Amino acid sequence: MDLTPTPSQTVGPYLHLGLTDRESVSRIAGDGVKGERVWLTFRVLDGEGSPVPDAMIELWQADSEGNYVLPGGPDAADRAAFGGFGRLATAEDGSCTFETIRPGCVPGPGETLQAPHINVSILGRGILKRLSTRLYFAENPANAADPVLGLVPESRRTTLFAKSDPARTGYWNFEVRLRGEGETVFFDV
C-alpha cells in the first residue's frame, strides 16, 4: 500500500452541513474551569479586505497550566468542561467569537517555554488545504522569548497578536488577513 498521505481538498462552501451545524464549539472552557476567562473574536478578511463569510475557524489550546488534553487523560466530565478544542463558522461579517481561558506556557524545543498561544486552523472555500497560524496575546512579556515568534520576521510578528478591546475587559480581537496588505503569518506545520 502507498503510504503517502492523502491529498487535501477544500472544505467548500457547504462546510456547515457536515461540520458546524453538527458540532460547533464556541465555549472551550465551561463553568468552573480554572484560568483567566477571555473572549476571542476572529475576523477573516480576503485579499481585498472583504469579510469572508463562509470560513471555519478551529482552535486547539492548552489549559491554564499549559497542559493539553491527551487521550486517556482527564475523564469525560473534565473533558466536557475543557476539551481544548473550539470550532465555529464565520458570520456574514467574517467574524466569530469563542469563550475560553487564557492558556498557560507550553514546553518548546530544548529547555524553552512557549508563550501562551492558541493554535488556529482556517478552512474555507478557496482554501485548498488548511491554513495554520497561532494567536498570541499582545503585550505579554513572555512573547519576547517565545521560540516560534522568534522564527517570524519582526515586521510581520504583530499579525500573530490578538489585541485587547479597550472597551471591554477580557475581550480580544484577532484579524486573519488571508492575503495582501498585513497578511497574517501562516505556518507550514
Place this chain on the structure above:
Amino acid sequence: MSDSLIHKGKHPTGAVVAYRRHEAGTQPGYLYPAYRATRLRAPSQPLILLPHTLSETTGPVFEHSDIRSSDQDLTIQHAGEPLGERIIVRGRIVDGNGRAVSNSLIEIWQANAAGRYAHVRDNHPAPLDPNFTGTGRTLTDEDGFYSFVTIKPGAYPWRNHDNAWRPAHIHFSLFGPAFVTRLITQMYFPGDPLFAYDPILQSIPDERARQRLISKFDLETTEPEWALGYRFDIVLRGREATPFES
C-alpha cells in the same frame, strides 16, 4: 521511540516525535488560479516552517458519546428513504507508517442524488430530498476501519468558469491524533468524466496523488440485493522514526 513519550504529555526537554513533512507535489498549493476563489484567499507570502512542539503533536480527543446511532447511516435519518442509488463506503485509516488510526473522528457531508446540498446557500435548481440531509460521522474502530451507508451524490454546477461542474464527491473531515494530522478532503467515484475539467482535483500536481482521492468499486463491500460498495482508504501523516530535538 515509543508513543509513551507523547502520552505522558510534557517531556522535561520539550522533545517530541515530529511528524514527517509532505513530499513535493503530493498536496495542492494554495494559489491555483484556475480555481478562482483561491486568487483572493491564498496567502502570497511563503509559509514559515514550524518545528513540531507539543502544540503540534497533540490534538482534540473525541469519543463514542460524540456519535449518534444514525450518524453512520445517512439513509435512516428521516421518516422515509432517500431517493438515489444506495451505496456503502468503507475504508481504513492508517498513518504514514502503516499503523491503524483507531478511535478517530470522521465527518462526512455530501449533495443528494440530484446534486443538491441541503444547505441554505445552495441554489442549484435541482430537487431537495426531504429524506436526505447528507451528513454523517463515525469513529474508526480499533483497526482503523470505518463505514457509512449513504446514497451516491450527483454532480452539480458551480460558477467557477463557463459550464463548470463538480464531479460527484463526498467531503471527508478527519482529525487523527495531532493538530498536524488534521485533514479535510473529498472522495470521488471511479470513472467520472468530469475529473479532467475540475480545477479542485487538478490542483494536486502529482497524478498518482490525485488518483488516491478516487474510491474503488469493491465487490467485497457490496451487499447482494441491497447496495454497491466503494472502498476509500486514507493515509494521515506519520511520525518520524526518532525524537525531534532542536
